[in-house]
Amino acid sequence: MSDTTDQTPTTTPFVSIIIVNYNGGELLTRCVLSALASQQIDFEIFVVDNASDDTSLATLRAAVHNDKRVTILQNERNEGFAKASNRPIPQTRGQYHLFLNPDCLIQPDTLYRFCQTLAQYPHVGMAGALVRNPDGTEQAGSRRGTPSPWRSVVRVLHLDKLLPNHPRFKSFVLTQEPMPTEPTEMEGISGACMFVRRQAMEQVGTMDEAYFLHCEDLDWFMRFRQAGWTILFIPDIEVTHIKGACSRRHPIRVLWYKHRGMVRYYRKFFRQQYPIWLQWGVITAVWIRFAMLLLIQSILRKS
Template sequence: MPAPAVSVIIVSFNSGPLLLQSVQAALGSSLPVQVLVSDNGSEDGSMDSLAGVADRDPRVELYRGDRNRGFAAAANRVLPQAQAPWLLFLNPDCLLEPDTLARMLAVLEDWPDAGIAGPLIRNADGSEQPGGRRREPTPWRSLARVLGLQRLRPGDHRFADFNLHRDPLPDAPVAVDAISGAFMLARRAALDRVGPLDEGYFLHCEDLDWCRRFRDAGFTVLFVPQVAVVHHKGVSSRARPVRVEWHKHRGMMRYYRKFFLGAHPRPLFWLVGIAVWARFVLLAAWLTFERRRS
């Protein structure tokens, strides 16, 4: 086999039939790839469906976990087995086209300072998915979002949302604060300097943390709008929506403590914490009501 140009790392947890589709799509890339699937103790048979693929195709390696250790821990577990100069951290519900990786690497040849890059993330209906290009969610931006201040002062950049999907799509690659964790293409040399994902996050916000650390190390976080992938969002998390929201809000608070605790007035930090957890309580109540009603 030729040496892989990209090592594709897929973390799975009860990902259903889309896991097999995602692996097969990655194997269909026009570039030579290595596919590493790190499972978090799935019980839905999705890993069993890959066993035959791994037996037939030496490009596929399966790593089964005994329990759910979270995204970052599962991804980091297989890093030592990655052989390529580029590492793609890909969600199991994200489907590549045959030329996706080749087009991304062609762009990155002109951006030697880019340490990590992501494409345009689309929903199944073709619309742009939130999170594919983001400003940093500072405590102030998050508070403004929770309180809906951007609706009161539309057009005021001080109250702008950190998601950029409602802004006009750029016609060329641009540097952003963060890309989506559904598709993170990292330069191995940059990753070795920045370090692996922070395993203190269980689910959500580890991508924000990583992008921040790439930027702090002097690398560009690149959004590539001319390359698009479809992300069938949330396949693994639909069974436990309240638990997912708990980890999302907990991850955001960890992010704030890690990067902003000493940079903002304490009262603002406390107010943000109250707003974040109040939002979680209201959202958890709504999700529980909806689930019981259905």
């Protein structure tokens, strides 16, 4: 992305980190400690707990003691990811917000490098990092296109593999594409690590709380781009994501929320763009996929 402006912040940036926890175990503490090691940038951390019943909060409190940079907010019930993420925003002070999953680990210079990059790109409303699996490979959602109904058909039918060089049959998962060498505009980044400019968030609005779990990030990406803000992928900022730590105990429930979110997302953004037969075909395919995965889960639990 070459159209940078030589712009530096007039004041020292301040970052508000928001971490939503649900039975994150010791990974929550590792996540918060990695953020507390941040250098060169002033920050605050809000941990919003969705009524966890494990020892994750007790372990965290023992590790951070009375560190005033960390505020813990406890919900009486599981409010879902979007609503919990939105909860602390009225009391945050940051010009930037980092929405970070509790099973992510950042580096001491992560906040500084995010702030430094966004200062050079004033039209960027949100940025993401190169998100890696624990084995060092790039995670599938690290950089992605918009999962429109057509692209979903392409992915389900593997048309991208049958016709890999045809632009009409490209998947929304971009991990097979060459890695950019500089910050690059993307349609979507990983929802596990979203660095958001407050000015943009105030214009676009917070996450849609009608999504309980999954697809709220896709919704946000669409709304940011519709409002004229750019989403940036920064390949030289790396985050480790130990995926699924908060959802392993309830895999079927997570599958339900994910597929319900997909249906809402398609209806919200693509209702006017696609013929009704394709819309209903994709929605039917979503629920067939859910039924198949549910059957597989049931078989695995019995075996």
